[in-house]
Amino acid sequence: MNYLIRLFTITGFALAATGSLHADLVLETETAELGEKGDSLISAALQFERDKDGGTAYFTVNQYEYGITSRAEILIEPFFYEWDRPKDGPSYSGVGDLEITPSYMMVLDDPNSWVPAAVAAFKLKVPTATNRDIGTGEFDYQPYIIIGKKIGPWICNWNIGYDFVTSTKTEDLKDQFIYDFSIQRNVTENLGLYAEVFGNTSAVSGENGTFGGAIAAEYKFNENWNVYTSLGYDTDKVMTLRSGFNFEF
DSSP states (O other): OOHHHHHHHHHOOOOOOSSSSSOOSSSSOOOSOOOOTTOEEEEEEEEEEEOTTSOEEEEEEEEEEEESSSSEEEEEEEOOOEEEEOTTSOOEEEOOOEEEEEEEEEEOOOTTSSOOEEEEEEEEEEOOOSSTTTOOSSOEEEEEEEEEEEETTEEEEEEEEEEBOOOOSSOOBOOEEEEEEEEEEESSSSEEEEEEEEEEOOSBTTOOOEEEEEEEEEEESSSSEEEEEEEEEETTOOEEEEEEEEEEO
């Protein structure tokens, strides 16, 4: 797994939802849905990645989301641990970075018109990673906009953002333009299906950006519990499998 994939993986996990809150760990795209004041969501997942050379990596992916008001919330994402097994180098592991994202609903989705919901968010990456092969050791900042619209049985969401990437002492990194699009449909009262495309420009001079896609399914046991599995692939020939659960209260 090359440096770009590690950077994109550590800084890019902000994902789609089916519940009243707008983020869980199903996919990369965040949705323009916020819960009520005091609502909370806990998500946890294990992610497996395999790159084009046969190297593998495992991640614990976790997040906590809290509704500050009916139009504002905070998302906290600690990446507790990562295990990397490159095909052409020594293995390494360690704690990942911490991401904190406040967001605010600027425009509500109007079901009687084509006006979509619009959410402004600002992601702060705190450099808590214990291994420089996992994190850069620098703060990054990512403002972005989430646009969402329900069209009949379909729920569509777009993310557009700009990641201000801080260069390290050993490497001159570039800022990144990041974009995501997802579509969701609930096929039964308990089962939801997802598809998305996502991408980013390169943070490393001389390397191409990443473009990929994923499909997912999420099953809701009740109003509080659901489980999910997603499968993704990108232009760096990295296959990603993620499974986990969400608990809302």
